[in-house]
Structures are given as structure tokens and as C-alpha cells.
Amino acid sequence: MAEQDMNQEQDGSNRSDSSMPSFSSIPQTQPPSGSLLDAAINQLLRERPSQVDSNYTFEYRELRDINLVQHAPTECKSGDTLIIVNFPQGYKNCKWKAWSSKRFHAHSKNLLATGxxxxxxxxxxxxQARIRKRVGDSLPQKYVLxxxxxxxxxxxxxxxxxxxxxxxxxxxxxxKERLGIPQYLVSGxxxxxxxxxxxxxxCQKTDKYVEHQMGRExxxxxxDLAHITIPESRxxxxxxxxxxxxxxxxxILAIQGHDLVLNSAPxxxxLTGIAHILDCTSIIRDSVYTWLMTESNTEFIDINAEAAFKMAWTLELANVTRAAFRILVVERAFDTLSIEPRAEEARYTIFGRPRVDLPDDLQTVVQYAALKLVERVQQTLGKLKSDQFYDLLEISEYQKLVRTGELILNAxxxxxxxxxxxxxxxxxxCMALLNKLLEYKTRIVHEAMATPLCNNLQRDYDRDRRCYIPExxxxxxxxxxxxxxxxxRLLTPNFWEELASYPYTYTRACYPDQFLGDAIDRFNTQMDKALHYLPATGRHFNLAEFRKQLNIALEDLWVIWTKPNLETPLTRTRHMLLALSEDEFQYLPLWAGGLDDGTGGVFEPTVPDADLGPIGPGPAYRTGETVATDCSSICQSDKTPSDVSTVTLTAGRSLAAVHSNAVPTTVNDGVSTNTMSTSSIVMVDEVNELDDESDDAFEFDDSDEISEEAWSQVEEP
Known part of the structure; x- marks a missing residue:
């Protein structure tokens, strides 16, 4: 039977169509005789066609690959292991002939060297005994697979x-035609x-297709996807x-050192799935990484994020795993933060990108990270809207004004x-200026929320999304x-760009000088009159310094949220922010820069460490101060302050000094930011609040807590 199959293979090769070059007629690189590392390096160097070799065309690579697979029995005659791959009947190959079963040789040392x-x-x-019994032939080879x-x-x-x-x-x-991706990567x-x-x-186009006008090439x-008809051959x-x-x-041929042609996404x-099944992913890791990262083919990650994530996870490609993970987590966070659940949420993202299912274990990782991101976004939003806004941004000019208020109060x-x-x-x-500053904070956050997309941004975002959405x-x-x-809106670039622009855009109503100028002038003028009755000097409010500090703080936030150090180029996801923090990345495995060591510990809720241990015996037993697991910041998770001291400014208003054990931290991808100072002064409303006539003018939706109905739509990881 073995001889008959081998003869059939030989006969099949002899009957090849004369228009198709035989494998032996194509110049080829012999498998290296050195280590598997040498083979992998040589294979990687051959992945991309030479730009100066006119003979190395797409068709050439296609035919070379066809011949290698078809003629494996005649080309791979050496080795101590017989490889058997039986084919079903009724299927044709690219040479118009029926696929037949293959028997060829390989070296066991190469197969075992994959680990x-x-x-x-x-x-x-x-x-081996079972395989030989099942095959039923008397085979001379040392091993049979x-x-x-x-x-x-x-x-x-x-x-x-x-x-x-x-x-x-x-x-x-x-x-290839729609996005300009090289033919040798995708057209196989x-x-x-x-x-x-x-x-x-x-692409085969419908009669509705209109070619791009001059200047728009x-x-x-x-x-457009709606103008393509998929032909039967595709x-x-x-x-x-x-x-x-x-x-x-x-x-198997790649393991033996032969060229691996990756000319299509299928x-x-x-190959990634087969390598996973056979537990030899290392042999194709570099080749697949090269395919994903070549020129504009990185758009595969943007548009097919689930497929890219699964392949990268399987092959332990850290950069691609993290990049695709960013997309999937942010898209899921958008869904969770929606006011109402969307009917097509399972099939399409909120921006219309088609979704496909992930394996359960990968889906769990994405869900946990998305919920952590949702928590961070909600806490950041709460801080932006709170009276702690300037303290969290460490605006020292504001903090100086608060201390001046204490001094005036004592006097x-x-x-x-x-x-x-x-x-x-x-x-x-002083109280009027403090209120005006809080009113200004409310105004700029509201304006940033309410500002629609400008025409240029809308055009760019629409063009990116049209790459995967038909008209x-x-x-x-x-x-x-x-x-x-x-x-x-905190997950979009538009909000942070608008918010960061106000301190220096002097032509807009939210420019600090226009909004705060009168209140500051009145305070500073009265300070001149009362200064010699106060025990300290230099308490004037410096508008220029305030504007500078606010500009720096808001630009730092803009950078943190909108300028992540992406692991791969992502060109079709500019409409949403991908700046995940280490809190979100922790659910990835260790090889991808996460904290998941396989024990499942990252999916368990963390318990803060006790700083001082138990205090007091018996019924009075209580724990000591708690050490925060991360530091307080306007873009990090919030922690309860350990000490709060209150000083009354005037009737109905008090000042709370919030002490924090926060330290500088790295928020995302190596971008460092300083957290709130060890003693931040914040306004605390008491029962008898001072009336602020202009507060109502800038009130906006402050209810971003997720309703029970919305939470019920979130699948538990």
C-alpha cells in the first residue's frame, strides 16, 4: 500500500500540466544543515520578496509553495520519520488535479527540538505501536507519524x-485593492x-462603484464594501x-527548514491554529509577527482585533497582544458606559466594527479589564466634576488662595x-473668588463635554470607519x-483636546482671564487695602501663574489619556482612546507585560495591607491605618484619605485638608505623572451653603453612575 501511494504521488507529479513549472525547475534554498535557530532566521529573511529581484513575483511564490506541498513525497525523501497526511476525495488543487494523500520524510530530531x-x-x-498497527503496513522507517x-x-x-x-x-x-496592502501578503x-x-x-465591483476623482487617490x-461582489472563486x-x-x-516542512509562504490571512x-494544536508555535512565531507588522498590513489588527488578539495570544506575540487588547477593552468599556444597552452590541461595536466571538478564556480577560477601565473612567469623571478639581491637579495658586482664606478667617x-x-x-x-474658580471648573468641563466634533476630526474618523463599514x-x-x-466622552480624544485648550485659547469665552478677571481684580484690590492688617504678605492671586499651572496640568492629562506608547501602529482607531493603565493590563499573562501567572490571582479582589496592624484588644479590636494599593490621581482609582482636618472659613463653608500617602507613579506605558500632594485643601459644603447665583448656569449631567438595568446587561466574567 505504501509503495502504491508513493507511486501515485510520483505519477501525479509526472502528469503535471506543462504550463506549470515543476518544483525541480524552480531555484530553491536548501534546508539549512545547522540548528533550528539558523533555519528560523533564514526563513524569516526569506519572508519578504526582494525589491530588486524581478523574478520573485507573487505568482512565483504561489507556484513555488504549491509545488512544495504537492511534491513533498518526492522532494522530502531523507529522514528517519515517515509523515502521513491522508486527504479526502473530491477536492481539486491549484494545478486542477485531485488532492491525494501525502507520505514524506522528516527528521525526528527537528520535530522534537520544537519542544x-x-x-x-x-x-x-x-x-508508535498504535500508529503502526493502525497503518497496517510494514514500514522501514524508524518512526511513523x-x-x-x-x-x-x-x-x-x-x-x-x-x-x-x-x-x-x-x-x-x-x-489589497481597498486599503493598498501588498499583494504578496493577502492575495494568495x-x-x-x-x-x-x-x-x-x-475586487469585483458592482455598477454603483464610482472611481475616485482626481486628487483623491x-x-x-x-x-466601499457595499460596492464589492464576492466572486465564486473567492x-x-x-x-x-x-x-x-x-x-x-x-x-512540518517549515520545521525541516523549508520556506514558509504566508500569502493570505486564511x-x-x-497555520497559527495548527501550530497551537501540535504545540509547536515557536516555529512560526517570527513569520506570523512579520506578516502582521509589515507595512500597512498592521490594519489587520485595527479591523480584525479579535482574530489578531487570538493569534497573538496563541503565539505569545506581546506587542500585537497588547495592541489588540487595547482595542477590545476600550470597545467593551464603551458598551458598559452606554446610557442604554444596544440591540446589536454582540455583533457590532458602538462604532460599527463587526465583532466575532473570542474563546471563553480570552473573553474573560477582556471583560475584567473593561470593568476596571470603566471604574477608572467613572472615578476620573467624578473628580473632574468635584470641588477637589484644582487640588487633584495640584494647582498651587489655588491652594495658596485657600490658605489665604484661612488666614483671613482667623483675622x-x-x-x-x-x-x-x-x-x-x-x-x-475671597469666598466669591473661590466660588468663581469652582464655577470656572464646572464651565470648562461642561464645555468640553458639549463640544461636537470639528469637521476635520469627523472627516478623519469617518474615513477610518469606512474601512470596515459599508455605506x-x-x-x-x-x-x-x-x-x-x-x-x-472621556474615552474620546475630542474631550481631552477641548479641555486642554481652554487655558491658552484667549479668543474663547473659557479663557481664564475673561472668566475670572473681574473677581481676581476685586480680590487683589481689596487685599491691597487690608494687607497691613494681616500677618503675612504676598497673598495676591496671580492670574498668569494660575493660567500657566492649569495649562500644564491639563496638558499632562491630555498626554496621559490620548498619547499612549502604542506597541504597533494602529491607524483605524483614532476615534477612541487606547491609553490603558497597568491596572487594566494586569489581566494579561506575564509574557505580555501583565500580572497573570496562571494562578488566577489577578481575577480575585485585592485586600489592602494594614499599615499598623490591630489596635486594641477584645471588643474594641480594629485595624490600623490602611495603605492604599495605588496612589490617588485624577486618572487613577480613588482611595479614601486617611486623615481629614477641617477649618471653617465662613458660616456654612469649611476647608478640608486631605492628607494622602500618595507618591509619584507611572500611569501608562512609562508616562510619569505626579499624584496629589500630601496635604490637599478642598472645599466641603456644610448645611448652610453660600448661594451662588451663577452656579445654575453651568449645571450639566452629573449622573454617570451605571443603573441597575445597565449593569444587568454586562456579562459577568
Whole structure:
């Protein structure tokens, strides 16, 4: 039987169409005789076609790969291991001939050098005895590996799940013409290819397609998805038994040092799954990473984030894993922060990107990180709207004014002191300025929330989203943005850019000089009159210094939230912020820069450490001060202050000095920011608040707590 199969393979190769060059006629690089590392390096160097070799065309690579897989039995005759891959009947290859079973040789030392537990098991004496008994032939080789996939049972079901192609992977061939991605990366044919000469490289367009006008050639996508008809030759199955088997052969040949041609997304996705099944992902890791990171093909990560995340996780590609993780976590956080659940949430993101299912373990990681991000966004929003705004931003000019208020208050309490009338009036002007500063804070946060997208941003965001949304399902970015909750707006660049612009844009109503100038002038003028009745000098409010400090603080926030150090170029996700903190990244494995060591500890709630331990015996037992697990900051999770001292300024208003054990921290991707100072002064409302006539003018939605109904829609990790 073995000889018959081998003869059939030889006959098949001899009957090859004369128009198709035989494998032996194509110049080839011999497998290296050194280590597997040498083989991997040589293979990686061959991944990209030479820019100066005109013979190394797309068609050349395609035919070379076809011949290598088809003629493996005749080209791979040396080695102590016989590899068997049986094919089902009725499938044609790119040479218009039926696929037939393959038997070829490999070196066991190369297979075992991958560290695969699967190969180690297959080479065990017990398994070798079973394989030889099942094959039934008297084979001279030292080892026999039957790598034919199962055709029934749980093993087949698991492999179907692992190898079934998502729609975005199947149709990525259209990116060559739509997005300008190199042909040699995405245009390759499927292994079941009975219409080889009819397979289109470009897109088949409907009669509604209109070519770009002059001067717009650089705009992408060049063709709308709604204007493409998928031809029969490009319709491939989610799972194909031929694709499965052919890529098993490619993987084994790659282990032996042969060239690995990655010319399509289906092949890359399938090879990744097979390498995972056979536990030898290291052999293709560099090649897949090269494919993902080559030129504009990085857009595969933006547009097919789930597929990229799964492949990168499988191959332990840290950069791609983190980049795709950013997209998936932020998209999920948008859903959780929605005012109302969306009907199509499971199928499309809030911006319309098609979703596909992730394996349960990966979905859990994304969900936990998204909930952590939601918590951070809500806490940041609460701090932006709170009276602690200036303290959290460490605006020292504001903190100086608060201390001046304390000084004035103490002087007011001495009714027999000379100049009491001037000091009392100064106290009222100080309180008016403090209120005006809080009113200004409320105004700029509200304005940043309410400002719509400018035309340039809307155009850019719409163009990016059109790369994966057809015009038949189109919803402009500005319309989506207009329905966001306040919390959702914190996940967009527009909010932070607007907020950071106010301290230096002197032509706008929110410029500090215009909004605060009169109140500051009145306070400083009265300070001149009452200054010699106070025990200290230099208490004037410096508007220029305040503006400078606010500008620096808001620009720091803008950088932290909008300028992450991305691991890979992400060009189609500019409409949302991807600046995850280490709190969100902690759910990734150690190899991806996370804290998950496989024990599941990162998914358990953390208990803060006790600083001083138990205090007091018996019924009076209580814990000491608690050490915060992270530091307080306007962009980090909030912690309860350990000490609060209150000083009354005037009737109905008090000053609270909040002490924190915070220290400088790195918020995200190495961007360092300072946390609140060890003694921050904040305003605390008491029962009898001073009336502020202008407060109502700038009130806005302050209810970003997630309702019970919304929380009920969030799937528990």
C-alpha cells in the first residue's frame, strides 16, 4: 500500500500540466544543515520578496509553495520519520488535479527540538505501536507519524472551533485593492482552488462603484464594501479539510527548514491554529509577527482585533497582544458606559466594527479589564466634576488662595482688631473668588463635554470607519458621538483636546482671564487695602501663574489619556482612546507585560495591607491605618484619605485638608505623572451653603453612575 501511494504521488507529479513549472525547475534554498535557530532566521529573511529581484513575483511564490506541498513525497525523501497526511476525495488543487494523500520524510530530531509535547507523545513507544498497527503496513522507517486530522468526535469539534475562519479573515484579500496592502501578503489562493486561473486579485465591483476623482487617490478605502461582489472563486469555507491538511504539511516542512509562504490571512490564521494544536508555535512565531507588522498590513489588527488578539495570544506575540487588547477593552468599556444597552452590541461595536466571538478564556480577560477601565473612567469623571478639581491637579495658586482664606478667617474672628471692616470685606471677596474658580471648573468641563466634533476630526474618523463599514450600514461618527454619556466622552480624544485648550485659547469665552478677571481684580484690590492688617504678605492671586499651572496640568492629562506608547501602529482607531493603565493590563499573562501567572490571582479582589496592624484588644479590636494599593490621581482609582482636618472659613463653608500617602507613579506605558500632594485643601459644603447665583448656569449631567438595568446587561466574567 505504501509503495502504491508513493507511486501515485510520483505519477501525479509526472502528469503535471506543462504550463506549470515543476518544483525541480524552480531555484530553491536548501534546508539549512545547522540548528533550528539558523533555519528560523533564514526563513524569516526569506519572508519578504526582494525589491530588486524581478523574478520573485507573487505568482512565483504561489507556484513555488504549491509545488512544495504537492511534491513533498518526492522532494522530502531523507529522514528517519515517515509523515502521513491522508486527504479526502473530491477536492481539486491549484494545478486542477485531485488532492491525494501525502507520505514524506522528516527528521525526528527537528520535530522534537520544537519542544512539542504532542510530538514527544507521538514518538513514544506506546503511540508508535498504535500508529503502526493502525497503518497496517510494514514500514522501514524508524518512526511513523500519522498527522491526519480526526474526522469525528470531540477532537474534530475542537479543531473546527480552532480553525474556522472569521468573516474578516476570509475576506481580507479585498484589502489589497481597498486599503493598498501588498499583494504578496493577502492575495494568495485557498488550498481547495479548482478555479485557479479565475481567482481575482482585484475586487469585483458592482455598477454603483464610482472611481475616485482626481486628487483623491490617496484616500482609503478606495472601494466601499457595499460596492464589492464576492466572486465564486473567492468564496471559501469557514473550515476546509483540504486547507487543514495542506497547512499541516507546510508546518512540518517549515520545521525541516523549508520556506514558509504566508500569502493570505486564511493561511496565517490556519497555520497559527495548527501550530497551537501540535504545540509547536515557536516555529512560526517570527513569520506570523512579520506578516502582521509589515507595512500597512498592521490594519489587520485595527479591523480584525479579535482574530489578531487570538493569534497573538496563541503565539505569545506581546506587542500585537497588547495592541489588540487595547482595542477590545476600550470597545467593551464603551458598551458598559452606554446610557442604554444596544440591540446589536454582540455583533457590532458602538462604532460599527463587526465583532466575532473570542474563546471563553480570552473573553474573560477582556471583560475584567473593561470593568476596571470603566471604574477608572467613572472615578476620573467624578473628580473632574468635584470641588477637589484644582487640588487633584495640584494647582498651587489655588491652594495658596485657600490658605489665604484661612488666614483671613482667623483675622475676621478678632472683632476688636483694627481694620476689621476691610478684612471682613476681603473675606467675602475671597469666598466669591473661590466660588468663581469652582464655577470656572464646572464651565470648562461642561464645555468640553458639549463640544461636537470639528469637521476635520469627523472627516478623519469617518474615513477610518469606512474601512470596515459599508455605506448601507453607515452611521456618521458625529451622530454616534452626540449620543454619548459624559463618561463615554472621556474615552474620546475630542474631550481631552477641548479641555486642554481652554487655558491658552484667549479668543474663547473659557479663557481664564475673561472668566475670572473681574473677581481676581476685586480680590487683589481689596487685599491691597487690608494687607497691613494681616500677618503675612504676598497673598495676591496671580492670574498668569494660575493660567500657566492649569495649562500644564491639563496638558499632562491630555498626554496621559490620548498619547499612549502604542506597541504597533494602529491607524483605524483614532476615534477612541487606547491609553490603558497597568491596572487594566494586569489581566494579561506575564509574557505580555501583565500580572497573570496562571494562578488566577489577578481575577480575585485585592485586600489592602494594614499599615499598623490591630489596635486594641477584645471588643474594641480594629485595624490600623490602611495603605492604599495605588496612589490617588485624577486618572487613577480613588482611595479614601486617611486623615481629614477641617477649618471653617465662613458660616456654612469649611476647608478640608486631605492628607494622602500618595507618591509619584507611572500611569501608562512609562508616562510619569505626579499624584496629589500630601496635604490637599478642598472645599466641603456644610448645611448652610453660600448661594451662588451663577452656579445654575453651568449645571450639566452629573449622573454617570451605571443603573441597575445597565449593569444587568454586562456579562459577568
Amino acid at each position: 512539542s509535547k504532542v510530538f514527544a507523545h507521538l514518538f513514544s513507544p506506546e503511540e 500519522d498527522l491526519t486530522p480526526s474526522v469525528e468526535g470531540d477532537e474534530l469539534a475542537a479543531q473546527l472551533i480552532e480553525l474556522s475562519l472569521p468573516p474578516g479573515v476570509r475576506d481580507w484579500w479585498t484589502s 489562493h485557498d488550498d481547495h482552488c479548482p478555479l485557479h486561473t479565475q481567482v481575482l486579485i482585484g 490617496e484616500e482609503l478605502p478606495k472601494i 468564496i471559501i469555507l469557514d473550515y476546509c479539510p483540504i486547507r487543514h491538511r495542506a497547512n499541516i504539511i507546510r508546518l 493561511r496565517v490564521y490556519t 475676621c474672628q478678632k472683632t476688636d482688631q483694627p481694620g476689621h471692616t476691610e478684612i471682613k470685606e476681603l473675606s467675602g471677596l 448601507t450600514s453607515w452611521n456618521p461618527t458625529s451622530h454616534i458621538y452626540s449620543k454619548f454619556s459624559d463618561a463615554q
